[in-house]
Amino acid sequence: MHVLFVAGARPNFMKVAPVLAAAVERGAATTLVHTGQHYDAAMSGVFFDELGLRAPDHFLDIGSGSHAGQTAGVMTAFEPLLAAVRPDVVVVVGDVNSTLACALVTAKSGIPLAHVEAGLRSRDWSMPEEVNRVVVDRVSDLLFVTSPDAAGNLRREGYRPDQIHLVGNVMVDTLLANIERARARPTLSRLGLHAGGYGLVTLHRPANVDDPDVLAGLLGALGKVAEQCPLVFPLHPRTRARVEGRLPAGVTTLPPAGYLDFLALQAGARVVLTDSGGVQEETTVLGVPCLTLRDTTERAITVTEGTNQVIGTDPERVVAVATEVLARPPRPRRPALWDGRAGERIVEILLAGDYGGHGRRPTDITAQTARTAPPNAAPATPRSVAARGR
8 A cells, every 4th residue: 555645834744744654654655745835944844853754755845826826836746746656545634725736636647535634614715725625525535534523514515424534633643642742842931931821822814914904903902911911922924024013012922933842832821812723623632722813613623622712803802702711711621532543543544445436426416516505604513613792
């Protein structure tokens, strides 16, 4: 069995690592392709070092660009590589442009395609990631899901039961394998922080950082939260240029953090304010209160079972909910199968080689089209997932 893995952006590396390790342990031949969507040391190289990922077998060196340009660049570079390597199955993870591009090329090649982290749905079509994940699921043969609500989304959209596999969360595999290493690092002391004495902020989504009015409102809210709890803010490259010189007192900026340092910052935080999907999952496992600065989430289980609240971007609401959470933190429970063994379960299924007849169509494409929610439909995830009070 020869498995080709694709990674392209920071979150992909954390998701690929446990599946690749399990495949190697089981004796499968493996090829690791790095598309170069995140290409600098802070966003890419440090993750290979800290996660123990071997050097990629192929580096496509795509770099930044528009959604169309980046996707087209990855497709053009990946197509001849796939034809030359010709693996038994291709594994893509997450929902970035590299995931979409390599999924489309694989689907047209006749090689089976597996999508790790399938079935997540926000129903927010303004998010490029939502478009990517829906399309990738449509062209995949195997759909590996993190939680029952994701499996339910796929069933409602008409996917065959034999395509859907509830395996747990590979991000959690990586977190549990590295949390003690992260806590042992001098990250907090080096920054003059102590556990429970600060809040953590991350912002990078265009809807939050590219809209001047939204960003100004969020920065003002962060200033008021910082009056109750000092905040630290590792700046994503796309965010830095937009917030420099505008941050309120009590908010300390940091350069992009490596995986272990960021994990240590999350574990020690009193509260996390974020627009990241992965951070919603990691804080759930760490038991740290998470406030998601978006109107929707594709990770519904972090709300129903985790520490997450989806609160939108209204400044008054952000301050009010943060104040409440600082006074009365939630008591979460960890979702089933988020136990550090998702990678092993995925590889077990891959090595079985049963790809459902290598057919990507749902059981009834007409019925599926009728059942799939249109862009303006109400979310099928629990009401608590939508931002309240909006």
